[in-house]
Amino acid sequence: xxxxxxxxxxxxxxxxxxxxxxxxxxxxxxxxxxxxxxxxxxxxxxxxxxxxxxxxxxxxxxxxxxxxxxxxxxxxxxxxxxxxxxxxxxxxxxxxxxxxxxxxxxxxxxxxxxxxxxxxxxxxxxxxxxxxxxxxxxxxxxxxxxxxxxxxxxxxxxxxxxxxxxxxxxxxxxxxxxxxxxxxxxxxxxxxxxxxxxxxxxxxxxxxxxxxxxxxxxxxxxxxxxxxxxxxxxxxxxxxxxxxxxxxxxxxxxxxxxxxxxxxxxxxxxxxxxxxxxx
Numbered sequence: 001x002x003x004x005x006x007x008x009x010x011x012x013x014x015x016x017x018x019x020x021x022x023x024x025x026x027x028x029x030x031x032x033x034x035x036x037x038x039x040x041x042x043x044x045x046x047x048x049x050x051x052x053x054x055x056x057x058x059x060x061x062x063x064x065x066x067x068x069x070x071x072x073x074x075x076x077x078x079x080x081x082x083x084x085x086x087x088x089x090x091x092x093x094x095x096x097x098x099x100x101x102x103x104x105x106x107x108x109x110x111x112x113x114x115x116x117x118x119x120x121x122x123x124x125x126x127x128x129x130x131x132x133x134x135x136x137x138x139x140x141x142x143x144x145x146x147x148x149x150x151x152x153x154x155x156x157x158x159x160x161x162x163x164x165x166x167x168x169x170x171x172x173x174x175x176x177x178x179x180x181x182x183x184x185x186x187x188x189x190x191x192x193x194x195x196x197x198x199x200x201x202x203x204x205x206x207x208x209x210x211x212x213x214x215x216x217x218x219x220x221x222x223x224x225x226x227x228x229x230x231x232x233x234x235x236x237x238x239x240x241x242x243x244x245x246x247x248x249x250x251x252x253x254x255x256x257x258x259x260x261x262x263x264x265x266x267x268x269x270x271x272x273x274x275x276x277x278x279x
Contacts, residue, residue: 003214003253006181007093007136008113012055014214016271017248019263020095020256021046021054022220023087025079026063039079043086050090053264056114057090058256059083060097064118064191066150066223073102084110093136101125108133116216118142118191120169131176138184138216139169143192153192159201162187163208170213184216184254195227202243205250217247218256241266 005012012018023046025039046057061079062071080096080103087094088111095114096107101123104115108129114136121127121139130137141162143153155161166185173183187205189198198219201208205215219225225239226232237259244255244263248270257263271277 003212004181005136005184005214005254006134006179007056008111008134010093010113012093012136014253017252017267018055018254019053019260019267020056020058020216020218020254021049021052021260022256022258023049023057023059023083024063025059025061025083039082039086042083046083046087047090049260050092052261054092054260056093056095056254057087058095058097058114058116059087059112061103062098064097064146066146066190068146070147073100076100076103077106080107081110084112095136095138099123099126101129104129108135114138116140116186118146118188120165121173122169127173127176127178131173131178135182136184137173137178137182138186139166139173140186141165141188141191146191150190150192153194153197155197158193158197159204159208162201163210166213167211170211180212184214185210186216186218186256189217189219190222190224195224198222198224202246202250205247205252214253215247215251216254216256217244217252219243219247220255220257220259237262245270 003014005014023042025042059080061076084094093113095116096112097116099117099119115130116138118140170183174180187201220240221233221236225236229239241262245266
């Protein structure tokens, strides 16, 4: 696959699967228990993930775990702006995980290369906040909102409905003048979906026509992994790597993960088998 992603200061080659490393700057993250909450610790963690093989860093200042309480834009910016400043010249793109247009504008002004929006750029002003930049855009599907999304998720056909939402949002961005090469799609695993719906989406990923938009997949340490293996988030590394490989085998081009070193090793071996590059 010879496609690329226009991502702020970078033009990313998607000829191989890329790893997006997660840098949480939140006191209540489900996956790492606020281990990297302070800015200096988050910056150090981001540098470590880059050394371990991350191709992109995804910085999040607001928890979007099920049941999470909303955060003000000012508080979110107080968390993420110092981290962007500290990692800006690390040599790989910086993504910011936010759905607030005010935050989008501020982080892009600060040098961020990508916006990862769990709301799929549906909020008023979101498209306008990003349309005139050259940043990469991750359009994600979510049913409901983080505080209540896992209460009772229901679909007629989860695969069809998720795909249609994502394509509708991609069309809206493109109608606003956004280059198609800036857009990636994320089915939103764990965001308003039962474990069964999550696994059906992952299994059917190769059959979901994305109209040429690359898939970005985030399953790392999520409850869908725990549902199968019965382990706490920090103990879901091996299950998460297995899910990441399953996603790549079905066409995913970017994998959003907490455990970069383990995922990088697995992808290298998978790639050697698939391509014969080791011969």
